[in-house]
Amino acid sequence: MSNIGVLIEMDGQEIKASNYGVLTAACSGGNAVALVFTENGEAIKNDLERFGAGKIVTMSATNPVQKAKLMAAVVKEFNLRALLGLSSARGRDLLARCACILDAPLALDAIQIDLADGMVVKSHFSGKTTAIIQLSGDTLHVGLRPNVIEAVEKPVSAELIPFTAETGDSDGLKILEVKKGGTGTIDLTEAEIIITGGRPMDSAENFKILHACAKVLPGAVGASRAAVDAGFAPHSMQVGQTGKTVSPKLYIGCGLSGSVQHFAGMKTSRVIVGINTDKDAPIFGKCDYGIVGDLFEVVPALTEVLNKNR
Amino acid sequence: MGLLIKSKKNIHEKVKGMKIIVCVKHVPDTAANIKVVGDNGFDESVKFVMNPYDEYAVEEAVRTVQQNGGEVVAVSVGKQNAVNTVRSALAVGADRGILVKTDAQFLDSATTALALKAVIEQDGMPDLIFTGKQSVDSEGMQTHYRLAAKMGLPVATDVVAFSMTNGNVVVECEMGGGDREVIEMSRPCVIAATKGLNEPRYPKLPDILKAKKKPLVEMNLDDLGLGTLPESAAVTSLTQVKERGAATMMTGTVKEMVEDLVNRLENDAKVL
Ligand SMILES: Cc1cc2nc3c(=O)[nH]c(=O)nc-3n(C[C@H](O)[C@H](O)[C@H](O)COP(=O)(O)OP(=O)(O)OC[C@H]3O[C@@H](n4cnc5c(N)ncnc54)[C@H](O)[C@@H]3O)c2cc1C
Numbered sequence: 001m002s003n004i005g006v007l008i009e010m011d012g013q014e015i016k017a018s019n020y021g022v023l024t025a026a027c028s029g030g031n032a033v034a035l036v037f038t039e040n041g042e043a044i045k046n047d048l049e050r051f052g053a054g055k056i057v058t059m060s061a062t063n064p065v066q067k068a069k070l071m072a073a074v075v076k077e078f079n080l081r082a083l084l085g086l087s088s089a090r091g092r093d094l095l096a097r098c099a100c101i102l103d104a105p106l107a108l109d110a111i112q113i114d115l116a117d118g119m120v121v122k123s124h125f126s127g128k129t130t131a132i133i134q135l136s137g138d139t140l141h142v143g144l145r146p147n148v149i150e151a152v153e154k155p156v157s158a159e160l161i162p163f164t165a166e167t168g169d170s171d172g173l174k175i176l177e178v179k180k181g182g183t184g185t186i187d188l189t190e191a192e193i194i195i196t197g198g199r200p201m202d203s204a205e206n207f208k209i210l211h212a213c214a215k216v217l218p219g220a221v222g223a224s225r226a227a228v229d230a231g232f233a234p235h236s237m238q239v240g241q242t243g244k245t246v247s248p249k250l251y252i253g254c255g256l257s258g259s260v261q262h263f264a265g266m267k268t269s270r271v272i273v274g275i276n277t278d279k280d281a282p283i284f285g286k287c288d289y290g291i292v293g294d295l296f297e298v299v300p301a302l303t304e305v306l307n308k309n310r
Numbered sequence: 311m312g313l314l315i316k317s318k319k320n321i322h323e324k325v326k327g328m329k330i331i332v333c334v335k336h337v338p339d340t341a342a343n344i345k346v347v348g349d350n351g352f353d354e355s356v357k358f359v360m361n362p363y364d365e366y367a368v369e370e371a372v373r374t375v376q377q378n379g380g381e382v383v384a385v386s387v388g389k390q391n392a393v394n395t396v397r398s399a400l401a402v403g404a405d406r407g408i409l410v411k412t413d414a415q416f417l418d419s420a421t422t423a424l425a426l427k428a429v430i431e432q433d434g435m436p437d438l439i440f441t442g443k444q445s446v447d448s449e450g451m452q453t454h455y456r457l458a459a460k461m462g463l464p465v466a467t468d469v470v471a472f473s474m475t476n477g478n479v480v481v482e483c484e485m486g487g488g489d490r491e492v493i494e495m496s497r498p499c500v501i502a503a504t505k506g507l508n509e510p511r512y513p514k515l516p517d518i519l520k521a522k523k524k525p526l527v528e529m530n531l532d533d534l535g536l537g538t539l540p541e542s543a544a545v546t547s548l549t550q551v552k553e554r555g556a557a558t559m560m561t562g563t564v565k566e567m568v569e570d571l572v573n574r575l576e577n578d579a580k581v582l
Contacts, residue, residue, distance in 0.1 A: 065464070089468060089486040096452050096467075100459035103420075105542035108451045124548060126446050128344045129352070132547040136540075172496035173464040176480065181488015189486060193581070217582075235470070235506045236488040241340050241446065242362060242505040244486075250581040261340050267551065271579045273571065274557060283557075289574060290557035291567045301568040306582075309572065 002030040003055075003078050004115065007071065007085035007094060008048070010038060015047050018190050020151030022084050022144050023051040027154055029115025033057060033078055034158075035071060041160045052154035057163045063175060066167040068097030073165035075102060075139050082115055087143030088189055099141040107133050108143040109245065111268060115140075126241050126264030146189050147247050148268070181236055186220040188237065193219030193250045194266070196239055199226035200255035200277075200295065207233060209296065210254065213303040216310060222246070224262050240265035252302075254295040258283025275299070327379025328437040331430055332371040333457070334384055334399050335361040336392035337447040346548045354415065360395040363442025365402075365510040366503035370472055371440045372403030373508065378474075381405040383433060387412060387425045393528065400521035401513035407526040408433065410534065416448050418541040421531075423456030428534040430461070436498055438479070443467050443502040448545070458500040466493045470506035 004026040009016045026032040034053035038044065041058040048056050057074050061067045071094060075083055083098065085091040087109040099106035111130070112121035120142055124131040135142075188194060195217065197210050210221045223233035225240055239246055241261035251269035256262055258274065258281060266272070267286075274283035274290045275298050284290045291298055338344060342356035360368075371382045384399035386392045387410040396407035410425045417425075430436065439458075444451040451467075458465035470490065471482035481501060482490045495501075513521070558574075560567035575582040 089484060092451060093467060096455040097459075099452070100455050106419075106452050107543060109449060119546075123449060123551075124447065124545070125338065125344045125352075126340055126449070127551060129346060129548045129550055131350070131448075131545045131549075134544045134546045135542065136544075137542045171462075171464055172499065173466070174494045176492040176494050178485070179482070179490040179492060181490070187487035234488060236484065236486075238505075250575065250579075264340065267553075271575065271581045272554065273575075284559070285556055286553040287557045288554060288579070289571055290559045291571060292559065293564055293567065297564050298568060301564050302572070305565075305568050305572050309576075 002081035005080040005083040018146035021149035027052040069167040082140040105135040105137040191220035196222035198224040198255035336395035367440035454502040464495040465500040467502040
């Protein structure tokens with residue numbers, strides 16, 4: 001069986017939960033080799049073993065250029081047939097840099113993968129169509145949209161392999177600092193449940209009713225472009241064509257008309273709920289459950305019911 | 311690279327300034343209905359526009375040249391009609407345009423990058439290259455990386471802030487969760503723009519007319535010695551995504567509707 005690499009993404013000292021689905025995808029096509037940038041491989045060994053990583057290659061670097069060079073060296077050293085990862089901001093960046101070093105094929109934001117045939121399915125035309133992409137070349141690099149593949153446990157015992165290689169300099173690119181967003185909330189693209197506010201939110205202040213609901217769900221809060229452009233929410237919260245692409249289990253849209261461009265970013269959600277005062281709003285023609293009502297009444301009521309149930 | 315440092319000698323001369331390349335793609339309007347034709351084609355009679363992310367790239371390039379002097383060259387690789395997107399870039403302030411013509415709407419990113427590299431080098435090395443962070447049709451998210459790698463230049467993506475400091479550039483990149491990474495790169499480099507970088511201007515009628523007189527060169531992929539290249543990622547089939555049908559509507563008072571919804575989410579859909 002061939003070796004399939006998985007770039008594991010950390011959130012501080014912990015592994016992001018969405019990595020496990022990627023490990024499951026890797027196990028479907030061969031032996032999973034986890035690639036992790038960490039100083040402390042022991043700390044994450046158990047978690048990775050639980051989802052089938054037979055080898056855990058730990059590396060150390062902070063600059064993305066040097067990280068990619070290390071990853072490319074691992075691809076060669078362990079003769080990886082494919083390198084998978086999350087199609088998050090970080091994952092996309094590192095997979096692309098590594099694919100370019102190796103001149104390897106790359107597909108990002110994939111929603112299905114067939115390693116045996118080297119094919120992926122991904123969105124085209126902002127989610128209006130899906131495309132089957134045939135990858136050809138030595139090491140297939142694939143970034144998977146978070147949460148699209150259900151993680152399945154597959155306990156193994158793993159070998160921890162610290163890895164170093166000559167990476168040279170960082171080729172004219174330097175990270176000066178990371179500015180924290182300050183929200184400290186769950187990353188939208190990682191969240192399993194998202195509640196989103198549209199234009200009628202009417203102020204940044206009013207978003208607190210969504211945050212209150214998100215807390216009990218528990219989930220993250222998103223915004224439509226209309227709400228972002230009006231200054232009610234930062235662009236980092238925008239879902240859609242020119243914002244984040246998300247694929248949660250549950251997406252609750254509050255005061256969204258249901259625009260094509262908004263749906264481009266969330267139509268692969270498993271279940272979509274629309275809350276809108278207008279019974280003829282387009283969103284009700286393309287979601288799973290609908291409530292005709294004022295979001296300022298419905299959302300607090302929802303929070304209350306959820307609170308009671310918990 | 312001392313292009314920003316004006317020597318005493320040329321103070322009274324026209325500032326030579328910077329040369330900036332901006333890469334633009336001609337894509338179906340995001341509001342257009344896409345109809346799949348055959349296995350992997352689509353009905354191309356829909357309205358096409360400049361890729362929305364490229365608008366931020368063009369705007370930043372134009373602003374940078376307005377501040378520092380120089381010229382903006384808009385480059386596109388695409389079908390003949392992509393000339394309209396090059397003209398759109400000229401209408402909002404680019405000075406010259408180059409179109410590399412191909413027969414396919416979906417070109418392998420690596421091929422596109424090779425074509426861009428070839429025209430850019432033929433035209434003369436720029437100080438900066440701006441692109442969008444992804445195209446909204448093929449959503450490949452990698453042409454800027456391929457271009458940078460083939461040219462041996464640093465690259466940053468999802469750029470929401472851009473500035474120049476003594477010969478280098480500093481950009482802020484969106485990292486998810488509201489975090490931003492501040493990155494310094496040497497010049498020349500490739501900067502892939504996203505929403506938030508600026509507010510692209512709308513072209514005014516006189517600018518659109520003026521754009522028609524700006525120089526625009528067309529060439530074929532073959533002219534660059536890039537005939538048929540192997541594809542590393544080929545679109546073998548396209549499938550229309552079915553919209554969900556009409557929603558199941560809750561009825562009753564607000565309280566009843568919400569209780570019914572939570573019940574269904576918990577027990578039918580099992581997502582709570
Ligand atoms: C190139 C391009 C890219 C774009 N990218 C994005 C993107 O990334 N994300 C995005 O979201 N949009 C994007 N858009 C914009 C998109 O076309 C829509 O304009 C936008 O999504 C509308 O936002 P909205 O649904 O919040 O507002 P509206 O369309 O104004 O809808 C508001 C809805 O709220 C309902 N309503 C009013 N009051 C209440 C109330 N009290 N309670 C409940 N419901 C109420 C109304 O009936 C209405 O249906 C893009 C557009 C273009 C052209």
